[in-house]
Amino acid sequence: NGKTAASGLLPRSDSLFWAQWAESRAENMSDSGRGKGRLVADRRYPNKSTAQIAKPKRTAAKSTRRKAKARKPRRGGISGFILGMFSWVFRLIWRLTWRATAVVLLLLALAVGYEYTKLPEATALLDGRARGSVTLLDQSGAVFARRGDQFGGAVTADSVSPHLVDAIVATEDKRFYRHFGISPRGIASAVRINMSEGRGPLSGHGGSTITQQTAKLLCLGTPYNEKDWESERAYEADCRESSLWRKIKEATYAIAMEVKYSKNEILTVYLNRAFLGEGSRGFEAASQRYFGKSANEVEPAEAAMLAGLLVAPSRYAPTNDLERSQRRAATVIRLMEEQGYLDKAEADRAQANPAVLSEAAEAEAGGYFADWVMASGPEFFTRNTTEDVIIRTTLDQRIQRAAEEAMIQIFENNVREGSKAQAAIVVMSADGAVRGMVGGRRTRVSGVFNRATQAQRQTGSSFKPFVYATAMEMGYSPFDKVRDEPFCMDIPGSGEWCPKNYTNDFKGTVTLTEALKNSLNIPAVKISEALGRDLVQKVARDFGIDSTLADTPAMALGASESTLIEMVGAYAGILNGGSAVTPYGLVELKLLGEDVPMMDATGGIGERVIQKEAARALVYMMEKVVSEGSGRRAALPDRPAAGKTGTTQAARDAWFIGFTADYVAGVWMGYDDNTPLTGVTGGGLPAAIWHETMRRVHEGLPVRELPMDVPAAPAPEPQPEQQQPRRRAPAENLAETVLQQVLRDLFGGN
Numbered sequence: 001n002g003k004t005a006a007s008g009l010l011p012r013s014d015s016l017f018w019a020q021w022a023e024s025r026a027e028n029m030s031d032s033g034r035g036k037g038r039l040v041a042d043r044r045y046p047n048k049s050t051a052q053i054a055k056p057k058r059t060a061a062k063s064t065r066r067k068a069k070a071r072k073p074r075r076g077g078i079s080g081f082i083l084g085m086f087s088w089v090f091r092l093i094w095r096l097t098w099r100a101t102a103v104v105l106l107l108l109a110l111a112v113g114y115e116y117t118k119l120p121e122a123t124a125l126l127d128g129r130a131r132g133s134v135t136l137l138d139q140s141g142a143v144f145a146r147r148g149d150q151f152g153g154a155v156t157a158d159s160v161s162p163h164l165v166d167a168i169v170a171t172e173d174k175r176f177y178r179h180f181g182i183s184p185r186g187i188a189s190a191v192r193i194n195m196s197e198g199r200g201p202l203s204g205h206g207g208s209t210i211t212q213q214t215a216k217l218l219c220l221g222t223p224y225n226e227k228d229w230e231s232e233r234a235y236e237a238d239c240r241e242s243s244l245w246r247k248i249k250e251a252t253y254a255i256a257m258e259v260k261y262s263k264n265e266i267l268t269v270y271l272n273r274a275f276l277g278e279g280s281r282g283f284e285a286a287s288q289r290y291f292g293k294s295a296n297e298v299e300p301a302e303a304a305m306l307a308g309l310l311v312a313p314s315r316y317a318p319t320n321d322l323e324r325s326q327r328r329a330a331t332v333i334r335l336m337e338e339q340g341y342l343d344k345a346e347a348d349r350a351q352a353n354p355a356v357l358s359e360a361a362e363a364e365a366g367g368y369f370a371d372w373v374m375a376s377g378p379e380f381f382t383r384n385t386t387e388d389v390i391i392r393t394t395l396d397q398r399i400q401r402a403a404e405e406a407m408i409q410i411f412e413n414n415v416r417e418g419s420k421a422q423a424a425i426v427v428m429s430a431d432g433a434v435r436g437m438v439g440g441r442r443t444r445v446s447g448v449f450n451r452a453t454q455a456q457r458q459t460g461s462s463f464k465p466f467v468y469a470t471a472m473e474m475g476y477s478p479f480d481k482v483r484d485e486p487f488c489m490d491i492p493g494s495g496e497w498c499p500k501n502y503t504n505d506f507k508g509t510v511t512l513t514e515a516l517k518n519s520l521n522i523p524a525v526k527i528s529e530a531l532g533r534d535l536v537q538k539v540a541r542d543f544g545i546d547s548t549l550a551d552t553p554a555m556a557l558g559a560s561e562s563t564l565i566e567m568v569g570a571y572a573g574i575l576n577g578g579s580a581v582t583p584y585g586l587v588e589l590k591l592l593g594e595d596v597p598m599m600d601a602t603g604g605i606g607e608r609v610i611q612k613e614a615a616r617a618l619v620y621m622m623e624k625v626v627s628e629g630s631g632r633r634a635a636l637p638d639r640p641a642a643g644k645t646g647t648t649q650a651a652r653d654a655w656f657i658g659f660t661a662d663y664v665a666g667v668w669m670g671y672d673d674n675t676p677l678t679g680v681t682g683g684g685l686p687a688a689i690w691h692e693t694m695r696r697v698h699e700g701l702p703v704r705e706l707p708m709d710v711p712a713a714p715a716p717e718p719q720p721e722q723q724q725p726r727r728r729a730p731a732e733n734l735a736e737t738v739l740q741q742v743l744r745d746l747f748g749g750n
Contacts, residue, residue: 108252115256118221122265125218126154126272126282132385133279136370138395139435139587145366145446147374148385152284152295157267160295164283165267166341167300167307171332173210174339177263181211181254208250211266215253216240217273271295276309277317290318292358300342301350304332318357326354368439368450369395372565373585375453381589381598388592393585394433399663402696403427403436404443410689411441422672423686424451425693426568427665432581432603434565435663436697449672456547456561457668460682461519462646462655463558465574466540467528468516468621472614473539474531478513478621478711482523489529489553497553499525502647502681513621517629519645521557528556542609543570544580558646567657568666571643574622575659577707578615580606619708626658634658634687636694639703643690645682652676656686658694661704665694 133148157165169176175183208216219239229235257266276286283306287295291302298306308328309316318325330351337347373393374382381389403425415421427436439450449455472478484507488498499521501507507520515523528536536556537549547562549555569583584603591598610618622642625631630645634656643658652674657666667686670677680686 108255111252112256112259115221115253116260119256119260122261122269123154125269127151132387132389134374134382134385134389134391135592136366136373136395137390137392138397139393141392142397144393144395144397145370146279146289147366147370147382148279148389149281150279150285150289151272151281151388152286152288154272155268155282155284155295157264157271160271160283161298161303163300163303163341164271164295164298164306166336167303167332168210168267168270168310170335170339170341171307172213172310176210176267179209179211181209181258182251183209209254210270211254211257212250214266214270214273215250215257217270218253220249220253274310275313276306277313278319290357291355299350299355300333300336300346301329301353302355304336304350305329305355308332318355322357329354366446367400367437367444368446368448368452369393369400369434369437369585371439371446371448371450372434372437372453376584376602377586377589378599390590390592391586392588394429394435394587395585396435399427399436399697400438403438403665403693406689406692406696407438407441407443409692410685414685414688420671420675421669421677421680422451423667423669423689424455424564425665425667425689426452426565426583427663427693427697428568428572428583429663430572430576430581430659431605432569432572432583434583434585437565451668451672452564454563455668455672456563457653457670458648459558459560459562459567460646460648460653460655461521461524461558462567462644462657462682463540463560463562464516464519464524464556465618465622465644466543466545466570467524467531467536467556468512469543469574469610469614469618470531470536470539471512471527472617473610476512478617479511479713481509481511482515482526484508484510484515484520484522487522487526489525491553499554499557513624516621516644517624519625519630524556525553529553539609540570542580542607543573544582545570558648564666564668567655568664571657571659571666572664573609574615574618575661575664575707576605576615577612578610579608582606613709616707616709617711619706620710622658623706623708630681630683631656631658631687633683634690634694636660636691636698639698640706641694642706642708645687647681647683650676651678651680654680654682654684654686656682656690658690659706660694660698661706662701663694663697665690665697667693 133146133150135143136145136147138144173183175185216239219235222239224232224235229238261269272282272284274283275281276283278286278289280286280289283295286306286309287293287298287302290305291298295306305318305325305328308325308331311328314320316325316328333342333347333350336342337344342350373391377391381387382391407423407425411419411423422440423438424440425436425438426434428434437450437452439452439454440448442448471480484501486498486506488496491497501521502519506522507514507518510518510520510523512523512527514520533551533553533555537551540549545562545566547560547566549560552559565583569581572581572583573579582603584601586599586602588597588601589599590596619642622644623640625645626635626641626643631643634643635641639660641658641660643656646655646657647653653668653670654677655666655668657664659665667689669680669686669689
């Protein structure tokens with residue numbers, strides 16, 4: 001110790017000394033294998049600090065462990081071989097896996113970077129409609145229907161109601177603010193559910209995040225091009241493809257969006273792009289459509305209903321089934337409560353007061369009339385418009401309600417429960433302007449079969465006025481006479497044909513007015529054949545019946561088919577004094593924001609068909625149908641009306657078409673599958689529906705007389721001793737008289 005102190009060395013503890021001594025000895029022995037090794041002075045007394053001395057000790061310990069491990073005997077035999085193989089395979093798989101993962105991540109990064117460079121600013125993605133919208137106004141300028149893709153205007157995630165954002169996130173993607181565009185947990189859950197329900201892993205539930213749904217709404221950045229797709233529907237089908245490759249591309253695009261945009265920007269694009277039924281693109285358009293208010297004003301119950309549409313917009317649209325939409329909204333409210341967006345009191349209040357349609361929304365289905373205007377207008381401005389279009393129409397919503405209420409009342413009170421019989425109504429002005437239309441028993445619907453414009457049905461006796469219009473034009477009087485008696489004709493290729501009256505009896509000699517009033521068949525056939533079928537066909541076509549007319553004697557009895565709107569339009573020509581009309585609903589078409597119309601009315605009064613005197617005489621005859629004949633059930637209590645019944649063979653179709661001085665209306669009734677009606681004729685339920693419709697239509701209107709002339713009474717028949725040679729009935733000498741009239745027109749005089 002003295003030497004140590006004299007040499008300037010610090011004293012060391014005994015434990016440290018003996019540890020170094022043992023280590024040195026072991027190394028010396030292992031090096032030579034002979035005896036004990038020497039303790040070198042600089043090892044015994046290294047001039048280093050205590051901290052520096054510890055380092056060789058750790059290194060030596062590691063060396064000792066490695067040597068001990070190296071000396072560990074290897075396990076031999078089959079078990080050793082198997083364990084070695086497993087170890088080798090595991091190391092191989094691990095090396096391949098991490099290398100493959102690195103390659104995939106690199107490729108993903110490159111793909112995300114590529115998509116990132118193509119993404120525009122978020123504001124450019126808000127209104128990406130391929131089609132425009134059509135807003136339809138009634139005759140007073142009020143909106144009654146919307147078609148096409150309605151876009152209510154751009155909104156943002158910050159400007160809409162917070163309840164709406166909460167409802168969307170709670171319903172569609174509760175981890176929206178925490179994931180990076182895709183949710184592995186959500187995908188795994190969706191795959192598990194799909195497999196448990198017996199579907200493919202990618203069929204059914206998709207597990208898509210809001211970001212992925214937005215990517216799908218953007219069609220992964222691929223715009224619609226008419227050259228690449230047959231239709232917009234085909235384009236949207238491709239955008240909704242759910243193959244594995246498509247899902248991979250969708251995920252890549254979604255991650256790129258997360259890199260490019262903020263969460264609120266992504267949600268803003270989603271709010272403006274989502275389809276929510278009834279042609280509504282975006283939540284602003286849907287809120288205006290269903291509730292008549294902006295998306296920034298919706299309450300929790302309304303927000304829940306809107307968010308509930310995302311799962312199936314057409315199925316859950318409140319205009320299609322309000323109760324179903326409310327049930328879906330109740331589920332959304334429950335999710336909002338579970339996730340803390342609503343407290344119990346708010347949730348209970350929303351559940352107790354579900355959202356309902358605004359009055360305007362109920363009226364804006366547009367129904368059959370809107371469908372007809374859209375179908376009859378130019379396609380590039382209606383069905384396939386890429387612009388926002390405003391169309392002013394002829395619709396009178398008061399008259400439309402009158403027709404709908406009349407239909408409902410008669411079927412509820414006069415038709416047996418469970419009957420599948422259908423009916424249609426058209427009301428128009430004398431110039432062809434359609435004021436109301438009901439195409440079936442279901443009202444306030446759209447996109448369904450319209451029996452008023454699409455159903456081609458036999459017209460029955462409702463065609464007879466055109467036979468008598470031809471006779472009046474040829475100079476005959478309502479008091480001229482014809483014989484109603486057994487009558488047969490030989491039809492080439494068909495044999496003998498003997499028409500009968502509906503009552504299976506004969507009236508003998510009757511006036512033309514009596515023949516029309518009682519809808520006698522034999523006089524109508526006689527007159528048509530005497531005048532010439534081609535002449536009757538021409539008059540009917542000129543009045544607007546464009547359907548093919550049968551070139552047989554049965555044409556006079558309505559064997560040909562026509563639509564209700566064609567027939568009502570033809571009767572409007574009789575009312576207006578004998579001029580043809582083209583039924584129309586479109587008055588003016590403009591682009592949104594423009595003042596100059598792109599097009600004007602598509603119909604109206606056309607050329608004269610018969611002289612005014614002939615039309616007024618025919619109106620007189622048709623008035624007798626309502627006041628005294630087969631159409632008495634249609635008579636109105638406070639004003640004169642004229643019309644004609646029609647019933648086809650086996651009562652498959654029943655018609656009543658008539659008019660007052662103000663409006664002309666027509667009713668058809670029958671089965672879609674041509675099943676015969678039971679106990680129904682044109683003078684029965686169709687006349688009753690017509691009566692109820694026109695009674696409501698004319699409420700509050702002043703009484704006006706029909707445009708008709710009462711013909712002078714015929715001279716009394718001479719007494720037998722003074723009787724001159726008997727004049728033959730018109731049907732017996734009509735052809736001869738027609739020839740004489742033609743000769744007089746050509747050469748003048750007698």
